[in-house]
Amino acid sequence: MAADRLAQSGRGLRVALLGKGGVGKSVVAGTMARLLARRGRRVLALDSDTMPGLAFSLGAEEPAEPTLGAAVEKDERGRWRLRKGIGPVRAVRRYATPAADGVRLLQCGKLGGSEAPAMMGAANGFYRVVERLPEASALAGWDLVGDLPAGPRQAAFGWARYADTFVVLVEPTWQSALTARRSAGIVRAGGATVAMVANKVAGDDGRARIEQILGESVIDCIPRDPCVAAAERLGVPLLDHAPAARTVGVVDELVERLLSTLRPPDGDGTLQPMAEKVSPR
Ligand SMILES: Nc1ncnc2c1ncn2[C@@H]1O[C@H](COP(=O)(O)OP(=O)(O)O)[C@@H](O)[C@H]1O
Numbered sequence: 001m002a003a004d005r006l007a008q009s010g011r012g013l014r015v016a017l018l019g020k021g022g023v024g025k026s027v028v029a030g031t032m033a034r035l036l037a038r039r040g041r042r043v044l045a046l047d048s049d050t051m052p053g054l055a056f057s058l059g060a061e062e063p064a065e066p067t068l069g070a071a072v073e074k075d076e077r078g079r080w081r082l083r084k085g086i087g088p089v090r091a092v093r094r095y096a097t098p099a100a101d102g103v104r105l106l107q108c109g110k111l112g113g114s115e116a117p118a119m120m121g122a123a124n125g126f127y128r129v130v131e132r133l134p135e136a137s138a139l140a141g142w143d144l145v146g147d148l149p150a151g152p153r154q155a156a157f158g159w160a161r162y163a164d165t166f167v168v169l170v171e172p173t174w175q176s177a178l179t180a181r182r183s184a185g186i187v188r189a190g191g192a193t194v195a196m197v198a199n200k201v202a203g204d205d206g207r208a209r210i211e212q213i214l215g216e217s218v219i220d221c222i223p224r225d226p227c228v229a230a231a232e233r234l235g236v237p238l239l240d241h242a243p244a245a246r247t248v249g250v251v252d253e254l255v256e257r258l259l260s261t262l263r264p265p266d267g268d269g270t271l272q273p274m275a276e277k278v279s280p281r
C-alpha cells in the first residue's frame with residue numbers, strides 16, 4: 001500500500017495551528033488534514049481545543065463521550081494516569097475515531113459535552129498520549145495535525161510537544177496580530193518553525209495591512225471566502241461543500257509547502273513562499 005511505503009520512508013509532518021479564537025484554526029486544520037490524507041498519507045488529527053470545531057471541518061462524528069476517558073485511571077494518590085498497557089500507539093489505535101478521507105481524530109473532549117469528571121479524565125488521558133507521541137516509532141511516518149486552543153501560552157508547548165512547525169493564523173485585526181506575534185515568539189524561542197498565514201483577507205491591501213501590524217511577512221494568504229461561511233451555514237465541511245474554493249486552494253499550497261520541507265534534496269527544511277520555489281532567482 002502506498003501509505004505503508006510512505007509511513008516507512010520517513011517522518012511525517014508535525015504541525016499545529018495557533019492563533020486567536022475565531023481566526024480559522026479549525027477550518028484550516030481539518031482541511032489540511034484531509035488534503036494530506038488524499039495524498040495517500042496517514043494522518044492523525046489532534047483536537048486539543050475544548051470548544052467544538054475540528055470534528056466538524058473533518059467531517060467526523062463528535063463522539064458522545066470523550067473516548068480517552070476509557071484510557072485512564074487514577075493512581076493511589078488520585079492522579080490520572082494511562083491504564084496499564086496503554087501507550088500512545090495503542091491509545092491511537094483504540095481511541096482515535098474515523099473522519100473523512102481516512103483521517104483519524106483524537107480528541108481531548110468538549111466542555112459541556114459530558115460530565116465534568118469524565119471530561120477531566122479524558123483531557124488528562126489526551127495530554128499523556130500527546131506528550132508521548134514523539135516516542136511512538138509506529139507513528140513516526142504519520143502526519144500529525146494539531147488544532148490548539150486559542151491564545152499564545154500553554155497552547156504552544158504543553159499541548160503540542162510533537163510539533164516542530166506551527167502554522168500561526170492571523171486575521172486583519174490588532175488583537176489577532178498581537179496574539180500571532182506573541183505565539184510566534186514563544187514557539188520560535190523553543191526552536192520550532194513558524195509558518196505565518198493570513199486568513200479572512202479582504203481587499204487589495206489586506207495582506208499589506210496584516211503584515212504591517214504583524215511586523216513580518218506572511219507566507220500564504222487566505223481570502224475572506226463566502227464559501228467558508230456558506231459551508232458553515234449548511235453544516236457541511238468546506239472541502240465537501242466547495243472543493244474548488246480559494247481557501248481550499250491556498251491550504252493545498254500550504255500543504256505542498258510543508259511537505260516539501262520533508263523532502264531533501266529539493267526541500268532544504270525551510271519554509272519558502274511558493275513563488276520563490278517555483279522560479280528561483
Ligand atoms: N477564509 C475565511 N473566510 C470567511 N470565513 C472564515 C474563513 N476562515 C474561517 N472563517 C469563519 O470564521 C469562524 C471561525 O473559524 P474557526 O475555524 O472555528 O476558528 P478557530 O478554530 O480559530 O476558533 C467560523 O465561522 C468560520 O466559518
Ligand SMILES: [Mg+2]
Nearest residue numbers: 025026049053
Ligand atoms: Mg477551533
